[in-house]
Amino acid sequence: MKSRGMPTIGQRNRLQYIILGLLNQHPQTGYDLAKAFENEIGEFWQAQHSQIYPMLKRLEAAGEISHEDTVTGEKLAKKQYTLTSAGREKLVAWVSQPSPELTPSKDEFILKLYFIKTASDPRIQPMLREQYQLHQSQLHHLQQRQETVFPNQKAIDQAYGHYLILDHAIERESHYVEWLAQYLEK
Amino acid sequence: MKSRGMPTIGQRNRLQYIILGLLNQHPQTGYDLAKAFENEIGEFWQAQHSQIYPMLKRLEAAGEISHEDTVTGEKLAKKQYTLTSAGREKLVAWVSQPSPELTPSKDEFILKLYFIKTASDPRIQPMLREQYQLHQSQLHHLQQRQETVFPNQKAIDQAYGHYLILDHAIERESHYVEWLAQYLEK
DNA sequence: TTAAAACATGTAATTAATTACATGTTCGTT
DNA sequence: AACGAACATGTAATTAATTACATGTTTTAA
Incomplete structure (x- = not known):
């Protein structure tokens, strides 16, 4: 049917x-x-x-x-x-059309953390540092793209959708980095 | 090969x-x-x-x-x-093993926004409100689960990985909701 | 001038993932 | 006693996505 x-x-x-x-x-x-x-x-x-x-x-x-x-x-x-x-x-x-479903997302790294049972496991900190670097550099990359593609308000108005999508990506990465930093030991 | x-x-x-x-x-x-x-x-x-x-x-x-x-x-x-x-x-x-790749993610809603070219398009606000509701209710759901599953520090220590994963999910939703709110007209 | 990078378009093979099909048991409620 | 929800396990069919195969042109920089 x-x-x-x-x-x-x-x-x-x-x-x-x-x-x-x-x-x-x-x-x-x-x-x-x-x-x-x-x-x-x-x-x-x-x-x-x-x-x-x-x-x-x-x-x-x-x-x-x-x-x-x-x-x-x-x-x-x-x-x-x-x-x-x-x-x-x-x-x-x-x-x-409405988009009423939460898009399923996958994150291998977070799952690896999940499988480490104790907060004191020596593997956690190196893993966090690796991810911090990865997402930090991605954040930089996105920010630089924003600076070059949208140097002024006019550029934003002319490609508003593009601006939105880039802004959202930057915010997402930025927040991911903050979350990691929270669990990183200095 | x-x-x-x-x-x-x-x-x-x-x-x-x-x-x-x-x-x-x-x-x-x-x-x-x-x-x-x-x-x-x-x-x-x-x-x-x-x-x-x-x-x-x-x-x-x-x-x-x-x-x-x-x-x-x-x-x-x-x-x-x-x-x-x-x-x-x-x-x-x-x-x-290191996890050196950024997991590709998909978000149909953000793409729909992307394809709406002008900030004044009347479709934007209803769409934002729909997503706000959706993610807000998901956030509530996750927060309630956190309260019931992790009522005290002992529960956290006994399932640290589970706590991390839930915390990350809550933070992610929470931030998504904030991003939406930023573009919502009151 | 020559080599590499970028442009340009396709198909084949494989793997991952979803949806549908298929069947039966146990527990809790009315 | 009867019913529905949750428990429990599988396979088949389809669709989505990745990786590999395959070929050729144009531009750019050394």
Whole structure:
């Protein structure tokens, strides 16, 4: 009793919506999308090109995006994908839908701590220090990106969504670092 | 050039280690493990029983755990799994290993915000309110669990790992709620 | 000029994870 | 006595995601 006229793409598949959202910002190639998952989006969703290219085909087959072939230089072929009106509708519907589930998250390090039973175990402090360094350097990286990408209020207003996402990532890392510091012995 | 005498279980598979860690606390059944993924562990790792039972078989075949059949009441068969010394070694090795990667995380809601381009879009505030409620109630839930499970210092000392994990979850939710509140209009 | 990095696009194979299917027992409540 | 919730264990089917395979072009810096 699964399909009642539903499309082949599973309704829980969020990658498709994220791709639609990215293409709505401006037409892009699969390669560009893959870059976005490494950069601005990467803090909150990940996808490799091997997942992206097939999804672009599915979305195009479903009539939600279309592409135009362009050539760079002598013969390097690119496919610029654009949203169709059907795709835009689907995107709007997704954004408007409530998101009532807490996203499950995974943290291997925290679990390792969990399995160490006593507060005095000598392994704890080195582990905390390692994670502190890791998250501290990630925090620095994010902060530097914020400084270069959003040097003034105008830049923020022009890419508010991007600003929000980066701000959230910075806050999250910053708080993680503080939590670690709390259990670190000086 | 992939396998050079390596076991069939992929080395990145963390579920196996988590199961070893849980069994190290005390012998348990697959059902008990599934409960743990809904309760104390659930904030930082998830697994369904359909993933757990096959993994128990693989771990037993690899000689890292063993089981004892017990019967409850008239005929309800249970399998109590215990770590073998090989399993305990593997667990210790995992915990001791550095965890140098930032765990990728996914957040559908933050991405939806990202795709809304202007700060004045009327959809933003209702979305923020929905998430505020969601995370606020999750926070309450976690706080109540902390109160009941860890009413005093003695309880904390006796399950320090569990305390850490719950504390981290509470801090994370609490901070998420604060971040949302910052962008909420009163 | 040449080599490496970045650009660009795909498929195949494998592994992880979810959802659905499938069955039966025990305990607590009404 | 009957019913529902919780206990208990598995497999099958599907989907999502990663890793590996595979190929070629363009730009940039040494």
